[in-house]
Amino acid sequence: MTLPDHDLDAAVPAHRGDPLAEQRAMARSAAAVDRSHRGVILVSGEERLSWLHLLLTQHVAELPAGTGTEALVLDINGRVLHHMVVAHVADTVALVTEPGEVPPLLDYLQKMVFWAKVELRDATAELAVLDVVGPTTATVLAAAGLPVPQRPLDVTALPDGGFVMRMPWPGPDAAEIVVPRTAAADVLARLADGGARPAGTIAFEAMRVESGQPRLHLDTDDRTIPHEVGWIGSAVHLTKGCYRGQETVARVANLGRPPRMRVLLLLDSGDEQLPVPGDPVLRDGRPVGRVGSVVVHHELGPVASALVKRSTPVDAELVAGEDERAAPARIDPDSLPVDTGAVPPGRAAQIRGGLR
Structure with a gap:
């Protein structure tokens, strides 16, 4: 490998x-x-x-x-x-x-x-x-x-x-x-x-x-917002203001979920080459995300962090990488962002106001 x-x-x-x-x-x-x-x-x-x-x-x-x-x-x-x-x-x-x-x-x-x-x-x-x-x-x-x-x-x-x-x-x-x-x-x-x-x-x-700790340039791209990779809380304080980009942070936190989520992919790569950061994550041949950090773990074997569309099912059959680096992949369910089921506060206000 x-x-x-x-x-x-x-x-x-x-x-x-x-x-x-x-x-x-x-x-x-x-x-x-x-x-x-x-x-x-x-x-x-x-x-x-x-x-x-x-x-x-x-x-x-x-x-x-x-x-x-x-x-x-x-x-x-x-x-x-x-x-x-x-x-x-x-x-x-x-x-x-x-x-x-x-x-x-x-x-x-x-x-x-x-x-x-x-x-x-x-x-x-x-x-x-x-x-x-x-x-x-x-x-x-x-x-x-x-x-x-x-x-x-x-x-x-x-x-x-x-x-x-x-x-x-x-x-x-x-x-x-x-x-x-x-x-x-x-x-x-x-x-x-x-x-x-x-x-x-x-x-x-x-x-x-x-x-589950993201790394700049490997687990992020030029579209990444903090919510997608788990930096809310550890690196972003939601109740402070006065910094560039705050409007986006507040809007996503208050009105809905980010478009992508960071997950851990378990790779079935055998002795093949591993994907590299920036490679696509595919479902049925269509891109649903990008590969981030790729490592060989001492217990899990080859794994990769990835940014995928939030709508991607946890049991989806995926392919990480392309050409000789393509490897069958599945999402580790333990890596999914915690979903409390609570309605974001901004969305709750819209519902109370009769908006849909």
Whole structure:
């Protein structure tokens, strides 16, 4: 079986010898991953929170120091442009982004400064991002001499710069560690000595896909709105306003469901090539969606996240990919968005008013 390309992660190790064993370590104990190709923007200044609050989809105006969240930047039509992990450390907010995303994101942010009392800095060259994934994450952090934030999204500053942030994904427990780039190799060695198996991005991505966490550019396209991929709540606050694209977010939340939904596809690909992100998902030869992240999971086998039309039946016989990459696929019912059956508030108001 041909493993999928990891072009976004080409700058760091894809594996450390055995991607499936590395996944099992993430599921049963812990593994450490070099993700130092990710970008970091630092935002300081006395108005950093109130200014970011006007630009991001998440409520950060009163984000306490020592905590974090996730956030998006949308275009005027509510489509996703940027995703970031946000950490408020002392008097600075760190925005951790996808590889290559710093230049366009920083350009946008700088254009929005105007007279705000904020300072922006690209810290990618000086800070490296590492991750620990697995149920023994806390034990590994402590053994490596690193702080152990108690709850998901808690953040603890490091004395020499950087921070440790407890993460709710990918897996039963995780932590993101941002350290001076000159110290990254030493920290990885200490994590290994503390019981974390060295791992690569293939294993990390498999755990991310299993956890249902979307990734920009792989699980999104130029039409993606946050509701389609599950970023409402974790990265979008529905009751705050004052950000670009808010009208679309509110309209979809209040009047109906998004046109597409993110699901997990179980692939029957045998020893064939796997689909790649952007390939079509077909039903009876007609497109009903697009393939996102594609991984080989240590228990589920080859799987793919996908954006499909919300009307696609859960038991539909699908094909993911095309040509030599085409593979029979079916939707994992456990991956379907939770439907409470409640009528969206805007639609309920229309019904009360006699509209159909």
